Amino acid sequence: MNVEIIGLTRRFGRTMAVAGVDLQAGPGVFGLLGPNGAGKTSLLRVMATAIRPTSGTLRLLGRDPGSYGPRREIRCRLGYLPQNLGYYPGFTAAEFVEYFALLKEVPAARIPAAVAEALDRVDLSGQAKTKLRALSGGMLRRVGIAQAIVNEPELLLLDEPTAGLDPEQRVAFRALLRDLGQRAAVLVSTHLVEDVGTACAQVALMDAGKIVFQGTPADLVARGEGHGGGDAPLERGYSAVLAGTRS
Amino acid sequence: MTAVRVPAVSRPAAAMPGQLRAAARLLRLELRRNAMPWMLPLVFALFWFSVYRKAMAMPPLWHPRAASLQIGALLAFASPAAGTAAWMGSREARRRTTDLVAITAWPSWARQLATWAATTCWALAGYLACVAVLYGVTARQAAWGGPLWWPAAVAAASIPAVSAAGFAAGALVPSRFTPPAAAIAAFFVLALSTQPINGSQSYWNISPVVAYPWDIGPDPGVATFYPNLPDLSIAQVMFLAGLTVTVLGAVALSDRRGGSWLRRPAAVITAAGLLAAGTAVALAGTGTLNAHGMIAIPAVHDAASDRPARYTPVCSHTEIPVCLNPAYASYLPAVALALTPVLHEIAGLPGAPVRISQAAAIYQQGPGNSVSISMVGPSISGGRPVYHVLLPDQLGGAALTTSEFIAQVRSDAGPNILANFIALPRSGASQAQQAVLAGLLKAAAVATSAPSARGAPQPVLSPLPAAVQSAAQRFAALPPSARHAWLVRHIAALRAGRITLAQLP
Numbered sequence: 001m002n003v004e005i006i007g008l009t010r011r012f013g014r015t016m017a018v019a020g021v022d023l024q025a026g027p028g029v030f031g032l033l034g035p036n037g038a039g040k041t042s043l044l045r046v047m048a049t050a051i052r053p054t055s056g057t058l059r060l061l062g063r064d065p066g067s068y069g070p071r072r073e074i075r076c077r078l079g080y081l082p083q084n085l086g087y088y089p090g091f092t093a094a095e096f097v098e099y100f101a102l103l104k105e106v107p108a109a110r111i112p113a114a115v116a117e118a119l120d121r122v123d124l125s126g127q128a129k130t131k132l133r134a135l136s137g138g139m140l141r142r143v144g145i146a147q148a149i150v151n152e153p154e155l156l157l158l159d160e161p162t163a164g165l166d167p168e169q170r171v172a173f174r175a176l177l178r179d180l181g182q183r184a185a186v187l188v189s190t191h192l193v194e195d196v197g198t199a200c201a202q203v204a205l206m207d208a209g210k211i212v213f214q215g216t217p218a219d220l221v222a223r224g225e226g227h228g229g230g231d232a233p234l235e236r237g238y239s240a241v242l243a244g245t246r247s
Numbered sequence: 248m249t250a251v252r253v254p255a256v257s258r259p260a261a262a263m264p265g266q267l268r269a270a271a272r273l274l275r276l277e278l279r280r281n282a283m284p285w286m287l288p289l290v291f292a293l294f295w296f297s298v299y300r301k302a303m304a305m306p307p308l309w310h311p312r313a314a315s316l317q318i319g320a321l322l323a324f325a326s327p328a329a330g331t332a333a334w335m336g337s338r339e340a341r342r343r344t345t346d347l348v349a350i351t352a353w354p355s356w357a358r359q360l361a362t363w364a365a366t367t368c369w370a371l372a373g374y375l376a377c378v379a380v381l382y383g384v385t386a387r388q389a390a391w392g393g394p395l396w397w398p399a400a401v402a403a404a405s406i407p408a409v410s411a412a413g414f415a416a417g418a419l420v421p422s423r424f425t426p427p428a429a430a431i432a433a434f435f436v437l438a439l440s441t442q443p444i445n446g447s448q449s450y451w452n453i454s455p456v457v458a459y460p461w462d463i464g465p466d467p468g469v470a471t472f473y474p475n476l477p478d479l480s481i482a483q484v485m486f487l488a489g490l491t492v493t494v495l496g497a498v499a500l501s502d503r504r505g506g507s508w509l510r511r512p513a514a515v516i517t518a519a520g521l522l523a524a525g526t527a528v529a530l531a532g533t534g535t536l537n538a539h540g541m542i543a544i545p546a547v548h549d550a551a552s553d554r555p556a557r558y559t560p561v562c563s564h565t566e567i568p569v570c571l572n573p574a575y576a577s578y579l580p581a582v583a584l585a586l587t588p589v590l591h592e593i594a595g596l597p598g599a600p601v602r603i604s605q606a607a608a609i610y611q612q613g614p615g616n617s618v619s620i621s622m623v624g625p626s627i628s629g630g631r632p633v634y635h636v637l638l639p640d641q642l643g644g645a646a647l648t649t650s651e652f653i654a655q656v657r658s659d660a661g662p663n664i665l666a667n668f669i670a671l672p673r674s675g676a677s678q679a680q681q682a683v684l685a686g687l688l689k690a691a692a693v694a695t696s697a698p699s700a701r702g703a704p705q706p707v708l709s710p711l712p713a714a715v716q717s718a719a720q721r722f723a724a725l726p727p728s729a730r731h732a733w734l735v736r737h738i739a740a741l742r743a744g745r746i747t748l749a750q751l752p
Contacts, residue, residue, distance in 0.1 A: 045346065049350050050346040050347070050349050063324075068507070068508070068509075072352050073352075075350055075351055075352040076352045077623045078350060080346070080347065080350050082346050082347060084343060085347070086339075086342045086345070086346075086347055087343035087525065088338070088342055088344070089342075090280045091280055095276055095280065098272075098276060099273070099276055100347070100348075100351065102269050102273045102276070103273075103348060103350050103352065103353045103358060104270055104352055105266075105269065105352045108265060108268035108269045108272055109268075111272065112261070124260050161572075188658055192625060198456030200366035203330070234722065
């Protein structure tokens with residue numbers, strides 16, 4: 001298993017952002033759905049080793065990120081796209097991706113090829129030498145994805161990756177997700193249920209810091225049968241699970 | 248047991264060459280996208296305004312220009328370097344990349360070190376360009392000597408220190424106000440660091456803006472007759488290196504996510520930096536002003552530095568040659584012009600000096616920061632008398648125009664040369680001796696009312712009785728040949744005090 005989580009909590013002051021999550025994920029694309037404030041981003045940040053869990057057990061790529069050495073090994077094989085991508089406007093797209101390739105310890109000799117490949121996979125080869133300040137929001141999002149995948153991660157955590165992408169780019173991105181899921185565990189946090197339906201083999205639904213549903217997209221669709229809320233089958237399943245949890 | 252353990256790819260020793268290559272690539276990237284190059288035009292303008300212009304107004308001597316470089320360049324570079332480093336240090340927080348970079352394999356300290364190093368490299372490159380220009384121009388103008396590298400090294404060592412301090416401020420307090428605050432703080436810390444200095448034996452001499460005993464100013468008389476003493480500069484460089492290491496070590500220690508393999512060396516590095524800086528401060532406290540106008544620190548002092556510098560003087564082609572240290576070659580025409588009327592009066596006479604020679608000054612610490620400057624040894628020496636003079640510039644004080652300089656040299660040295668020639672005693676001079684001296688001074692157009700420079704005691708000339716003044720007038724009014732002829736015949740008797748006022752022509 002690439003991700004093994006047992007009873008994980010994360011508290012910010014009085015707020016319990018993640019309130020006892022159990023989760024296991026192997027290679028493949030795993031969708032993480034939930035309303036705003038459900039704890040998806042906090043859970044991804046814990047899995048990205050950006051913040052430590054308050055309690056519970058977390059193992060990533062077979063290692064315990066609590067100690068420095070294993071955490072560093074995990075980070076070499078980790079890709080992460082945060083919800084709000086920060087960037088350096090003076091860097092070109094290629095430089096930005098190269099910067100993260102270096103920090104992720106991609107071998108120096110492989111960096112030019114790795115950067116070119118990552119940019120190519122997000123269809124930004126033509127903008128490699130364009131400064132980030134000159135790129136559109138959707139292009140910046142793709143640069144963020146490129147930096148996340150430049151080290152060919154075994155664990156890829158994407159927080160709202162399709163926000164800002166146009167429909168054509170989203171279709172291409174889902175294909176990329178399926179491709180990446182062939183060998184890596186890809187956890188995608190999203191509000192867009194169609195992303196989950198087309199790209200994810202497994203899906204979990206979070207609410208109030210807990211996972212209230214885990215299964216396949218088909219299972220989620222089945223939970224929505226006979227439920228009135230939502231236009232699409234997955235949306236109906238989503239609404240039905242949330243309604244059931246809250247009642 | 249341990250066969251299944253994953254090889255320690257995170258240990259730096261395991262993949263050092265690869266990591267070095269990666270570090271070089273990262274540094275190159277940071278150099279390419281650093282903010283410091285944008286600040287360099289401003290820095291160059293500051294340097295030109297506050298350092299270059301002033302240095303070019305100084306005589307073409309290495310010591311005062313090197314000292315002004317150390318102080319001025321430091322003040323010109325400190326604020327921009329500290330502010331820019333703070334800007335770069337706060338980059339991750341300002342650009343909200345904290346999470347993105349925090350989850351990478353590199354320790355944040357190593358990543359930040361690359362950013363700091365790039366900022367510092369640009370600042371140092373700018374500084375070296377300024378040094379090259381100033382020293383290049385000075386090399387073309389200076390008649391003797393060579394570049395003094397220790398003052399330049401102190402300013403160079405200061406740049407990483409202020410840059411590290413600014414970077415640490417930006418990294419630890421990442422606010423938009425931190426860069427301007429760091430720039431202002433750097434300026435005031437440096438400018439105010441000299442305020443507590445009291446005498447040469449002060450711990451505060453460790454401040455990198457101290458290039459010479461405080462309150463003397465950039466004295467042209469220093470490091471000309473004796474080699475430049477690097478004692479204080481060595482302590483300052485040691486202090487600045489220690490400070491840089493301490494600050495960078497502290498930044499590494501503040502990285503709570505770093506493992507013990509990082510934090511332990513960081514603690515050792517911080518302690519070593521503190522030790523070096525503390526030792527340097529202690530050394531500076533043992534410094535004393537030496538006789539040659541420089542601060543000597545016994546623990547680092549090289550006795551060879553106390554030996555006079557070897558040089559061949561440059562001499563004028565006047566009736567009595569005027570010889571100066573070759574560093575002062577550009578002064579020679581003015582000094583010769585100043586003394587020619589005086590020397591013309593006594594040239595060829597028995598007992599007249601065979602040469603006027605520039606002497607080294609001797610420095611003595613006074614109360615507080617005051618320093619007294621005087622001449623080494625008697626003003627006249629040898630069987631074939633050589634008269635020794637100090638130039639006004641060797642005595643410190645305000646800069647003079649050429650005409651002021653000429654007037655000062657003539658009024659300082661003229662009366663003394665003539666008084667020595669007629670062996671005027673300090674007290675009890677005969678009226679005839681006083682009249683001849685006053686007459687010669689008048690004939691040589693020496694303004695005796697000009698204020699004497701420090702270290703150049705004047706012979707007692709006033710008030711003269713009316714009869715003496717009248718005789719002096721008569722003597723001065725004689726044709727030069729008649730005056731000269733009378734002196735040839737009577738100088739021995741005059742010196743012996745056997746000539747009366749009535750016997751004067």
